Amino acid sequence: MSRHDFQIPVTFKHRVCFTRDAFGAGNTLLGEILTEGEGRRVLVTLEESVAKAWPELARKIEGYFADLGFDWHGVHILPGGEAVKRDDGLVRKIWETIDREHIDRHSYLLVIGGGAFLDAVGYAAATAHRGVRLVRFPTTTLSQDDSGVGVKCAINGFGKKNWIGAFAVPFAVINDFNFLQSQDEETCRAGLIEAVKVSLVKDGEFFRWIEANVEKLEALQSPALEECVERSALLHARHIAQGGDPFETGSSRPLDFGHWSAHKLEQLSGFTVSHAHAVAIGAALDTLYSSRCGLLRDCVAERVIDVVAGLRLPLWHPALDLRDANGRRLVHAGLEEFREHLGGELTVLLLRDAGIGQDVHALDEGLVDACLDHLRDRQAMLDVARPPLSAKEQP
Numbered sequence: 001m002s003r004h005d006f007q008i009p010v011t012f013k014h015r016v017c018f019t020r021d022a023f024g025a026g027n028t029l030l031g032e033i034l035t036e037g038e039g040r041r042v043l044v045t046l047e048e049s050v051a052k053a054w055p056e057l058a059r060k061i062e063g064y065f066a067d068l069g070f071d072w073h074g075v076h077i078l079p080g081g082e083a084v085k086r087d088d089g090l091v092r093k094i095w096e097t098i099d100r101e102h103i104d105r106h107s108y109l110l111v112i113g114g115g116a117f118l119d120a121v122g123y124a125a126a127t128a129h130r131g132v133r134l135v136r137f138p139t140t141t142l143s144q145d146d147s148g149v150g151v152k153c154a155i156n157g158f159g160k161k162n163w164i165g166a167f168a169v170p171f172a173v174i175n176d177f178n179f180l181q182s183q184d185e186e187t188c189r190a191g192l193i194e195a196v197k198v199s200l201v202k203d204g205e206f207f208r209w210i211e212a213n214v215e216k217l218e219a220l221q222s223p224a225l226e227e228c229v230e231r232s233a234l235l236h237a238r239h240i241a242q243g244g245d246p247f248e249t250g251s252s253r254p255l256d257f258g259h260w261s262a263h264k265l266e267q268l269s270g271f272t273v274s275h276a277h278a279v280a281i282g283a284a285l286d287t288l289y290s291s292r293c294g295l296l297r298d299c300v301a302e303r304v305i306d307v308v309a310g311l312r313l314p315l316w317h318p319a320l321d322l323r324d325a326n327g328r329r330l331v332h333a334g335l336e337e338f339r340e341h342l343g344g345e346l347t348v349l350l351l352r353d354a355g356i357g358q359d360v361h362a363l364d365e366g367l368v369d370a371c372l373d374h375l376r377d378r379q380a381m382l383d384v385a386r387p388p389l390s391a392k393e394q395p
Contacts, residue, residue: 039108044112090121123166144175177229189220189312280315284375292367
């Protein structure tokens with residue numbers, strides 16, 4: 001017998017940038033980044049809803065690259081939203097376009113859109129030629145403060161969230177704050193839940209800042225909104241780059257606080273519940289559970305739930321009351337699906353304090369049920385106490 005073990009160290013540069021008007025004539029950021037990679041061929045994919053919100057954007061992008069002298073392969077406007085993750089239709093369309101336009105591993109594929117669009121196009125880029133250089137332009141709060149700066153891309157499969165995908169570090173992520181104006185108010189506000197989440201698991205001072213500025217954030221005041229997005233994005237990126245497990249080979253996923261029930265809720269609702277709203281409920285659930293099991297002080301749990309409610313985010317959805325023939329809530333199956341998605345031992349992060357987490361390896365179903373009942377009742381009281389969203393704010 002003969003065995004030979006070789007270590008293959010690999011280093012990535014994860015570029016995360018913040019700007020305004022990235023395709024403006026005087027903005028050199030993108031040109032400098034692409035020049036650094038020495039590629040010349042550029043293909044742009046643009047989410048349809050963003051193109052409608054910014055009707056001059058495609059022409060502006062074309063002019064930007066004409067001035068820089070890149071080998072230009074057009075702006076391709078494509079449908080987006082959660083629907084593009086339900087099957088591989090968009091992925092195949094991107095593959096066909098990459099092949100037709102002769103985009104290779106030294107070319108650049110730019111993707112401009114929300115999180116689901118970035119995920120689907122990113123998966124296509126990660127698998128074409130075993131990896132085409134991808135430059136992400138997240139356009140929503142949720143994608144700018146969390147998913148867009150990550151190193152994952154995926155579509156859904158077998159009725160499960162993000163079952164088909166890859167780890168692929170993007171060539172660059174450019175957060176253009178102008179794009180935050182493309183969203184309706186509810187979508188913009190809801191995306192802040194990922195900032196709340198990362199503050200709870202990584203930075204208690206940031207949570208206290210969110211708490212102190214919750215009224216400004218609820219009102220979507222630009223200075224507070226942009227600071228919150230940038231601080232959240234950098235916390236996410238820093239954990240990925242410096243946390244020791246960028247491709248999730250272990251069992252712990254601190255950035256997925258609140259996500260075990262969130263992903264299951266999305267599935268149970270037929271993906272009619274947005275990811276942001278599902279995470280808001282999931283974070284409230286795991287915070288309350290942390291308190292009820294004795295890890296977290298009750299007063300801190302109340303502060304967290306007050307912040308979620310202060311951002312006008314939900315604490316409850318009726319799909320959480322769906323049950324099997326034995327009366328067991330269906331959401332409990334999300335724990336095993338959460339474990340299976342990563343493998344290894346079930347590991348769920350709970351809270352000891354704002355900014356301090358603790359891994360546990362089992363949850364008590366009865367206590368989870370009690371927490372869910374509490375959140376249902378709390379939501380009912382909130383619905384009575386606060387006015388409904390205006391038509392402009394409806395999701």
